[in-house]
Amino acid sequence: MDITQFVEQSFGRWRSQRSAHHLAFAHFEAVESTIDIVALAANDPKVIELCKSYDVDPQTATSPFQMSWQGHSDWDDDQVMSGSCILVPIPDRDRPNHGKLLRDQGYAETVPAAGNYHLTDDGTFVLKTAYDRAAAEEKIWFVNPNLRCRVSLIKTSNGTGVVTASFSSEIRSLSNSSGN
Amino acid sequence: MDITQFVEQSFGRWRSQRSAHHLAFAHFEAVESTIDIVALAANDPKVIELCKSYDVDPQTATSPFQMSWQGHSDWDDDQVMSGSCILVPIPDRDRPNHGKLLRDQGYAETVPAAGNYHLTDDGTFVLKTAYDRAAAEEKIWFVNPNLRCRVSLIKTSNGTGVVTASFSSEIRSLSNSSGN
Numbered sequence: 001m002d003i004t005q006f007v008e009q010s011f012g013r014w015r016s017q018r019s020a021h022h023l024a025f026a027h028f029e030a031v032e033s034t035i036d037i038v039a040l041a042a043n044d045p046k047v048i049e050l051c052k053s054y055d056v057d058p059q060t061a062t063s064p065f066q067m068s069w070q071g072h073s074d075w076d077d078d079q080v081m082s083g084s085c086i087l088v089p090i091p092d093r094d095r096p097n098h099g100k101l102l103r104d105q106g107y108a109e110t111v112p113a114a115g116n117y118h119l120t121d122d123g124t125f126v127l128k129t130a131y132d133r134a135a136a137e138e139k140i141w142f143v144n145p146n147l148r149c150r151v152s153l154i155k156t157s158n159g160t161g162v163v164t165a166s167f168s169s170e171i172r173s174l175s176n177s178s179g180n
Numbered sequence: 181m182d183i184t185q186f187v188e189q190s191f192g193r194w195r196s197q198r199s200a201h202h203l204a205f206a207h208f209e210a211v212e213s214t215i216d217i218v219a220l221a222a223n224d225p226k227v228i229e230l231c232k233s234y235d236v237d238p239q240t241a242t243s244p245f246q247m248s249w250q251g252h253s254d255w256d257d258d259q260v261m262s263g264s265c266i267l268v269p270i271p272d273r274d275r276p277n278h279g280k281l282l283r284d285q286g287y288a289e290t291v292p293a294a295g296n297y298h299l300t301d302d303g304t305f306v307l308k309t310a311y312d313r314a315a316a317e318e319k320i321w322f323v324n325p326n327l328r329c330r331v332s333l334i335k336t337s338n339g340t341g342v343v344t345a346s347f348s349s350e351i352r353s354l355s356n357s358s359g360n
Contacts, residue, residue, distance in 0.1 A: 017206055019199030021349045023327075026197055028254075030208040074208075122300055143317075147203075147342055149331060153323060162327055167347030169201045 001123040002097060003089045007063040009142055010037045013173040016071070020166035033071020033081070035170065040064040046086050050102050054114055056090055062099075064088040089117070101127055133157050146172035181303040182277060183269045187243040189322055190217045193353040196251070200346035213251020213261070215350065220244040226266050230282050234294055236270055242279075244268040269297070281307055313337050326352040 013036050020029040040047055042061060051058040068084040083105065091099040097119040104112050115129030115136070124141040135155045142148055150168040155161060193216050200209040220227055222241060231238040248264040263285065271279040277299040284292050295309030295316070304321040315335045322328050330348040335341060 015206070017201040017203070017208065019201070019208060019210075019347060021197040021199070023197070023349060023351060026195070026212065028197065028199060028210040030199075032206065120300060120302055126302075137323075143333060143342055149345060151329060151331065151347065162323055165329060165349040167199060167331065169203060169345040171203060
């Protein structure tokens with residue numbers, strides 16, 4: 001599995017169940033959401049702008065995509081969480097299945113972020129992102145073409161303490177996989 | 181990381197938060213438990229008996245251990261879930277980091293089970309177990325010496341449908357790591 005295949009497998013609409021474990025106080029949070037992942041054109045102005053903001057040649061981008069989500073948490077039933085971000089993989093020239101992932105917003109902090117990804121031998125996508133005050137480590141893998149698992153760890157910025165461990169099971173929404 | 185190191189890293193008392201996602205009806209279950217993992221002697225009669233029940237030479241066993249748990253689920257606050265099982269890794273003679281894991285009880289069904297394990301290049305322990313009416317696939321990895329993550333998938337026996345996806349974050353209980 002290379003990054004292009006991984007991204008292509010991700011296209012569509014997903015119904016996500018996410019559990020966040022806030023480790024310090026052993027709290028469980030449950031989030032249900034709908035996630036849409038759609039391809040972007042390599043020459044999409046938003047892709048080119050994001051590349052330029054990182055001084056990256058847009059020609060080196062592979063399989064850029066947009067991810068949107070809408071959901072709600074049991075922490076606050078009234079509030080709808082929604083958002084969208086653009087993600088642009090930049091494969092390493094020398095190391096197969098390694099690269100950078102640019103995005104115009106992060107999960108842990110809503111600022112642009114560039115993470116380092118690699119794909120393991122067994123097809124797990126691993127992404128490590130350093131933020132100003134936190135670090136995130138994420139693993140995503142396909143159990144089958146219609147089920148993705150995602151484990152995200154949010155750490156303190158020095159990487160020692162894990163603050164939140166969360167797990168998403170994402171089922172492809174077969175009734176409408178076009179992302180509309 | 182080999183199986184001996186993996187098992188040794190697991191010894192101690194762990195405080196576990198587990199979230200189960202029952203996928204068909206998008207239900208969340210939260211379980212809190214204490215898990216104790218302790219070494220067993222290679223010549224422990226229970227280890228020898230388990231090996232014999234699988235026609236396995238007890239001499240080929242490596243790092244047998246016992247796992248006990250006690251916890252409660254938000255599905256039924258009144259009921260304490262507790263149990264204990266013996267686990268015996270039997271490394272393959274020919275394939276490094278592959279082998280069988282015998283246990284005297286399974287998770288999905290409370291009957292003896294022999295699963296196939298392997299350790300990936302990045303130190304993830306992967307276990308696949310076939311039961312009569314279900315199949316389980318489990319991944320366990322250490323984020324650091326004091327935090328383990330565990331993802332378990334329970335599938336229908338033909339392996340096509342995933343019924344439950346669950347995630348545990350397990351924090352070492354430093355105040356009492358002797359397992360008592």
